[in-house]
Amino acid sequence: MTSPILRGKVYVVGDNIDTDQIIPAQHLNLVPTIPAEYKKLGTLALSGLPAEYPPLVKKGAGISEYVIIIGGRNFGCGSSREHAPIALGAAGIRAVVAESYARIFFRNAIATGEFYPWETETSLRQVFNTGDMAEIQFDRETITHSDSRKEFPLKPLGDAKAVVEAGGLFAHARKMGMM
Amino acid sequence: MTITEKILARAAGKTGVAPGDNIWVNVDVLLTHDICGPGTIGVFQKEFGRDAKVWDRERVVIIPDHFIFTNDKKAHRNVDTLRTFVREQNLPYFYDPADDSYRGVCHVALPQEGHVRPGEVIFGTDSHTCTHGALGAFSSGIGNTDAGFIMGTGKLLIKVPHTLRFTLDGRRPDYIMGKDIILRIIGDIGFEGATYGAMEFRGAAIEALPIEERMTICNMAVEAGAKNGIIAPDQTALDYVRRRTAKPFQPEYSDPDAKALHAYRYQVSEFVPCVAKPHAPDQYAPAADLGDVKLDRAYIGSCTGGKLADFIAAATILRGRKVSIDTFLVPATREVATGLQSEKIQGQTLTDIFKQAGCLDIAPPSCAACLGGPEDTFGRTHGKEVVISTTNRNFIGRMGSKLAPIYLASPLTVAASAVAGRITDPRKFM
Numbered sequence: 001m002t003s004p005i006l007r008g009k010v011y012v013v014g015d016n017i018d019t020d021q022i023i024p025a026q027h028l029n030l031v032p033t034i035p036a037e038y039k040k041l042g043t044l045a046l047s048g049l050p051a052e053y054p055p056l057v058k059k060g061a062g063i064s065e066y067v068i069i070i071g072g073r074n075f076g077c078g079s080s081r082e083h084a085p086i087a088l089g090a091a092g093i094r095a096v097v098a099e100s101y102a103r104i105f106f107r108n109a110i111a112t113g114e115f116y117p118w119e120t121e122t123s124l125r126q127v128f129n130t131g132d133m134a135e136i137q138f139d140r141e142t143i144t145h146s147d148s149r150k151e152f153p154l155k156p157l158g159d160a161k162a163v164v165e166a167g168g169l170f171a172h173a174r175k176m177g178m179m
Numbered sequence: 180m181t182i183t184e185k186i187l188a189r190a191a192g193k194t195g196v197a198p199g200d201n202i203w204v205n206v207d208v209l210l211t212h213d214i215c216g217p218g219t220i221g222v223f224q225k226e227f228g229r230d231a232k233v234w235d236r237e238r239v240v241i242i243p244d245h246f247i248f249t250n251d252k253k254a255h256r257n258v259d260t261l262r263t264f265v266r267e268q269n270l271p272y273f274y275d276p277a278d279d280s281y282r283g284v285c286h287v288a289l290p291q292e293g294h295v296r297p298g299e300v301i302f303g304t305d306s307h308t309c310t311h312g313a314l315g316a317f318s319s320g321i322g323n324t325d326a327g328f329i330m331g332t333g334k335l336l337i338k339v340p341h342t343l344r345f346t347l348d349g350r351r352p353d354y355i356m357g358k359d360i361i362l363r364i365i366g367d368i369g370f371e372g373a374t375y376g377a378m379e380f381r382g383a384a385i386e387a388l389p390i391e392e393r394m395t396i397c398n399m400a401v402e403a404g405a406k407n408g409i410i411a412p413d414q415t416a417l418d419y420v421r422r423r424t425a426k427p428f429q430p431e432y433s434d435p436d437a438k439a440l441h442a443y444r445y446q447v448s449e450f451v452p453c454v455a456k457p458h459a460p461d462q463y464a465p466a467a468d469l470g471d472v473k474l475d476r477a478y479i480g481s482c483t484g485g486k487l488a489d490f491i492a493a494a495t496i497l498r499g500r501k502v503s504i505d506t507f508l509v510p511a512t513r514e515v516a517t518g519l520q521s522e523k524i525q526g527q528t529l530t531d532i533f534k535q536a537g538c539l540d541i542a543p544p545s546c547a548a549c550l551g552g553p554e555d556t557f558g559r560t561h562g563k564e565v566v567i568s569t570t571n572r573n574f575i576g577r578m579g580s581k582l583a584p585i586y587l588a589s590p591l592t593v594a595a596s597a598v599a600g601r602i603t604d605p606r607k608f609m
Contacts, residue, residue, distance in 0.1 A: 025550040029253035033221025082322035108322035
C-alpha cells in the first residue's frame with residue numbers, strides 16, 4: 001500500500017446492482033488477461049446501469065474520476081463473471097463500500113485484488129451523493145464524508161485485506177511463501 | 180452432518196466439518212466455457228507458467244455455449260483459444276462448436292455427458308453451476324482466478340456453507356412446474372435470502388420430480404444468493420447417472436439429525452403458477468394477477484428452461500393453438516434438439532406442434548438471448564420488447580436492451596402467455 005488514506009470522489013448506486021449492470025454480457029467477449037481488453041473493460045464498467053445514472057467513466061476517458069463506489073445491499077449479485085470486479089478495478093475504483101455483497105462477486109473481488117470490498121452496518125447512501133469527496137483510513141477501517149467530517153466504521157476485512165493489498169490471491173500466496 | 184457437509188468433509192479428507200469452517204477441498208470436476216475459459220487459461224498460464232500442465236486432464240471439462248452462433252470476431256477468437264489449449268493439454272472432454280462433438284448449454288450437457296456424479300465436488304466458471312446439485316453433487320460457481328488456481332492444483336479453499344432446508348410436501352398439481360416452486364421460494368426468502376448458504380430441497384414433491392425439473396430448481400439457487408443447491412440422490416437420480424457414466428461414485432446423504440440454520444415447509448398442492456416481475460427473480464406474483472400485462476415476445480430456452488421436459492410442457496399448451504406474439508425456442512443441447520423431433524404428443528412431434536402454432540424456427544442449441552450477448556444473437560432484445568421467458572434472470576438489460584422488461588415463468592405459463600399475448604395462468608388452457 002502506498003498511502004494509509006484513500007481519498008477521492010464517490011459514485012453512489014442502489015441495492016441489487018447485478019453483474020449485468022456492472023458489465024453487460026455483450027462485452028464478455030473481452031478477455032481480462034489481455035492487457036488492451038482489460039483496459040477496455042474499465043471503460044465499460046457500470047455501463048449497464050439505467051440511463052438516469054451518470055457514466056462512471058466519461059466517454060473518451062481511460063479511467064473514472066471516481067475512486068470509491070457506495071452501494072446498497074447484495075452488490076454484485078448474479079453471474080460469476082470475473083469481468084465484473086475487473087471492470088471496476090480497471091476503471092480505477094479502489095474500494096466499494098456496500099451494505100452486503102453477493103458471494104461470488106465478493107470472492108472474485110478479493111481473488112483478483114482489484115479493490116477492497118468493504119461492508120458497513122448501515123446504509124451510507126443517504127450520507128453520500130455522487131461526486132462527494134470521501135476518505136478511507138486503511139488502518140482504522142473507517143470512511144469519512146470529507147465536507148461534513150462525519151465518520152463511519154467499515155466492517156473489518158480480516159485476512160482478506162492483506163490479499164487485496166498484495167494484489168490478489170496469487171500475489172499474496174507468493175508473498176507469504178505459499179507458492 | 181448435512182449432505183453438503185458430508186461431501187465437503189470427504190473432499191477435504193476430514194471426518195467432519197461444520198458451517199463456517201475454512202477447508203481445502205479436492206476438486207472432482209472443473210467446468211469452463213467460451214466466455215470465462217480464455218480468462219481462466221490466461222490466469223493459469225500466467226501463474227503456473229506457459230508450459231504448465233493442468234492437474235488432471237480427465238477432470239477438466241470445457242463446453243463452449245455462450246457466444247457460438249454470432250459473427251463476433253472476438254467470440255470466435257475465444258473458442259480458438261480454447262481449441263489451442265485443449266490441443267496443447269490433450270484434454271479429452273472438449274465439445275467443439277465446429278464438429279459433431281458440440282453439445283450446447285454447459286449445465287445441461289455436463290450431466291447428459293456423464294460428468295455429474297453424486298457425492299462429487301464440481302466447480303465451474305459460471306454461477307449456474309449450482310444446477311448439478313440436482314444429482315446430489317456439491318456444485319458451485321467461481322471466477323477465473325479461482326478456476327485458474329484449480330487448474331494448476333486441483334484444490335480450492337472454501338468456507339463450509341450453512342444449510343437452509345426446504346421440505347416440499349404433498350402432491351404436485353400438473354400445472355405446477357419446478358420453476359413455480361423455485362420462484363415461490365425465492366420470492367419468500369428474497370434475492371439474498373440464501374447468501375453463502377446451501378439450499379437443500381427434499382420432501383415427497385421433490386422425490387416425485389423428474390431430474391430435469393430438479394435441475395430447474397437447483398439452477399436458480401444462486402438467484403437467492405446460495406453457494407449451492409442440492410437434492411439427495413434417490414433411485415431416479417442414480418439411474419440417470421448410471422445410464423450416462425461407468426465411472427464409480429459414492430453418494431452422500433444428510434443424517435436424520437443434521438442441523439439446518441433454517442427449515443422451511445411447503446404444501447406444493449397450494450402453489451399457483453407464477454412469474455417473477457422485472458427486474459429481480461424475487462419479484463414473485465401469481466400469473467393470474469397479471470392478466471393486464473401485454474407481451475411482445477415469448478422465449479423458451481437456457482440451462483434452466485430449455486430442457487426436453489420444458490419443451491414437452493410448452494407443447495401440451497401449444498398443440499392445436501396459435502401463438503399471438505413472437506415465440507423463440509432454443510433447445511439447451513443437441514440431445515434436447517433431437518428430442519424435439521422424436522418426442523410426440525398424440526402422434527405429433529414437438530417440432531410440428533411448434534411449427535403449426537406459429538413459433539419462430541427452432542434455433543440451434545446455445546445460451547442465445549438468455550444473457551443478451553453480441554448484437555446478432557438469436558432472440559436478443561433491441562428495443563422496448565416486453566418479454567416472458569423460461570430463463571433464470573430478469574435484471575435490467577439481461578436479454579440485451581435495458582428498456583425491455585423481462586418476466587420469468589415456467590414453460591407452461593410462457594406458452595399460455597404466448598397464445599394469449601398477455602401474462603396468462605396456464606390452467607386456462609389445461
